[in-house]
Amino acid sequence: MAQGLSEVTNYQTNYEKIINDPIYEEIKLNKRLDEEIKFSKTLCNQLKNKYENLEKYCEDLQNNFNNVNNILREKQEFKKNIGDLNDHNTRLIKLLIETLEEKNDIIEEKDNTIQEKDRNIQVIDNLIKEKDKEIQAKDIIIQEKDNIIQDKDNIIKEKDNIIEELVNKFQVTDNIVQEKYNKIQEIIKKDKEIQDLKRIIILLREETSRCQAALGSAIELYDENNSLILRNDILCLQDLLEIYITNCKNRIEINIPGVQNLLKTYGSKTTITEKNPRKPLIKAVLQRHAIEQIFNYAKEYFDSPYTREIETIMLKKANNLSRLAEDFANQRDGVDEPTKVLHIKLRQEICAALINRGFNNVVNKKKNQSFPHNFISEYQDVLNNEIGKYRRILDPERKKNVENMAGVVIRNVVTLFWFRLRIQEPIPQKFWFGHNENIDPSRMVGNWDEDEIDNFVVDVCYFPLIANDSKVYTCAKIYPSSKNR
Template sequence: MASFTRQNDNSRTDDNENPGLKESYKKLSNEHEKLKKQLEEQINLNIKKDNIIQELERKNTELKEEASKYQSALGAATNLQLSDSDANNPVALKNDVLRLQDLLEDYITTCKGNVEININEMQKLLKRYNSDSVITKDQKPLIKALLQRHVIEEIFEYGGKYFDFNNLQIYNKYGSGTETYLYNRTCALLRLAEVIAEKRDGVDDITSVLPIRLRQEVFAALGNRGFNRIIAKTGTTYPHEFINGYQDILNREIGKYRKLKDPEKKREIEDMAGEIIRKVVTLFWFRLGVQEPIAEYIWFDYNDNINPSYMEGKWEIDEIDDIVVDICYFPLIAQNFDDKSKCQIYTPARILHKTKQTC
């Protein structure tokens, strides 16, 4: 009987404790669900925040890329240096000057063989440059140098007339007059751009370089295509009126001093005149203006001292002190020539010398 009674007591104890355990379990289960729900909400909130962060990072990246593009564009707009691939960079300009010099020599010819030289006219021409040298038929270097100088001076005169805005009515405004119209309008715009940069309050990169960039871009275009053959509506091309007209004038002018007796050779040489005119005008009016600072050309005068640093000719080093300029037949091309610390020589002046006169 005692054993039976203990079993019944144990059974009653388990029955009495079950309600408490169930209640605890229920509470813990509810708490678990509550925490689980909170965790899920927090996870969802974190996901949303992560998405927002990713979107902000994406937009930030886009803004950085856009800013980089603007910065790159600003850098390109304010960078005044000409790239190595630019047809107007200093190396390309130097090479084009050298090619023009070679072309001038070919056009003048060696003045030997079937070439008749008018000595009297040559002597008169030399006097324009104050030289007191006496020309003879044997002085071929002096004859060639003098004629090359005369060709350049003549083309300068042609260009001066063409770019005189008062002469625009001679040419169709948007035909053969396009170059003079664009050149003169650009010069006017440059003056206005300089006023905005210098006389209006403010600090920014674009405005300060506007006159330079405007000059460089327009003059580069004129240097590249100015006076090229004109495209007709039919698609065919024909010579620029300025080139075509002055080519004949130049040939007649140089023909007064040296006459080519061989008709075939004469045609070959005279056909070069148009290209020489185009190259001289585009070089001295446009190509030099693309450089920053603007490159300049300098003629040296009769009796100037020889300086091999910016002159070239056929002389010996030990005779430099005893010779002077007789005629400069191609000018020095340089930047900042008067500032020796900044001076950059593109091509030296071509000089024919003479012995210095002693008293």
């Protein structure tokens, strides 16, 4: 116990020594100074921030002061502008008052006019009331007519029932028509077979004509058989043209405006339409046009001064030699028959050769080659395109077959009119009859009633008369029209 007290006493004594030690006092002082320095720094920072805020505040006050000065200047200008505006408004108000006074006068005049119109409207209202009464009376009449219409509606319903019965009967008739249509299709099929047979007949006639023409000098100058052969050749060409132009039916499309213009070209004044196309007339004018086009092709071919084609040279030489032989017979004394007929025989022999081989395929025997004649190959496409402007064949197979005939048609037309007619003696000529000429049955053929022939005239001549002064070989083919049309 005593030892413990002794230790406590020693501890207190040491503590007092430490406390009273100058070094300890200095430490305490330094610590307090550090705290004061920290506080001073904190206070300094706060003062610095307040200074910066105060500086910014002063700057804002300066800006506000400047703004206030600007506002005061604008206020002065605004007061000045208000003064000017008041003067302007005063003038405007004065002008407005004057305008209003003028308008007021106008309004008073219009009020008077309106009052006058009101009186007129009152009169019209009275008229309308009277009309309303009339309308009411007519409404009663309309109601009565509605009743009549209702009665007629009932009658119509009864007739509808009758029509329905007729429709049923028509259905039966339609079945009969369908059966007839099927028969017509069979006839069309047979017609195609007939056309094929006609082509074969034409080819046979052509071959026969060539064989007969090949007899040449064996045919006497005035032998009647020669005339029959010519007639047969002409009929063969007419059939060929008819097949080439087609019947313009059964999937054949006709250019009605184009054909109408073509009719005008040949003098016809007949009108054709989609509803009334007059197919026989269309066939006729297309046949005429085909012949005329081929004549143009041939004339250009034979009249060319630069051609080196054999057919052209032979025909020109034949004409020259025939004229020379005729001059020789007339200008040299003698009575022998061979010299007298030499110019005829020369012409006949050369033309017979041209009929047999003219415009046939050109051959090169050395190279064993054969190709179509230039005249035929050039103009068959031209002719197809020309006729195709007016009638278009929709069936591709039929179109091909018909267009393949163009070369044969061109050759037959040219050989007939340029070569075949020159075999006859005297040489026949072709004659076209014009629109509106009177019908002459001795020189024309066509479809007309013999008892009323005086009432018909020529509309279109589509194949010429072939004749000389003493003989008609074939009559012209005519499409007639009534004189009163």
